[in-house]
């Protein structure tokens with residue numbers, strides 16, 4: 001199964017009573033393992049936790065450290081771009097050239113990279129000397 005297929009499968013588990021918009025994310029770690037996340041909303045914060053953030057949390061909890069590849073899928077007219085917060089989270093755990101495949105449930109795909117999603121990213125080097 002491809003990484004997009006894995007993202008499509010976990011997307012079905014999304015808990016989205018407020019937006020009704022299901023998103024699935026799949027990460028292959030540099031350690032070679034698969035980590036899956038879906039969006040999970042709640043009444044106080046209806047935007048909830050994004051699928052990408054969920055997959056990253058699962059990866060870290062599993063003991064892996066870095067992202068080798070990511071896929072994100074939603075039922076959307078065009079591939080949904082990760083939110084700003086998720087771009088920063090992806091940049092924390094992935095090199096700039098890591099491929100992020102954004103997909104729709106009807107088969108559209110956009111291949112991009114972590115650096116293209118977050119040009120000029122803030123990183124630890126900017127705090128040197130603090």
Ligand code: THU
Nearest residue numbers: 019023039047050051081082083
């Ligand atoms: N969402 C994600 O999970 N990932 C994205 O890349 C975009 C947005 C979720 C958050 C919320 O549950 C719903 O989509 C609508 O914003």
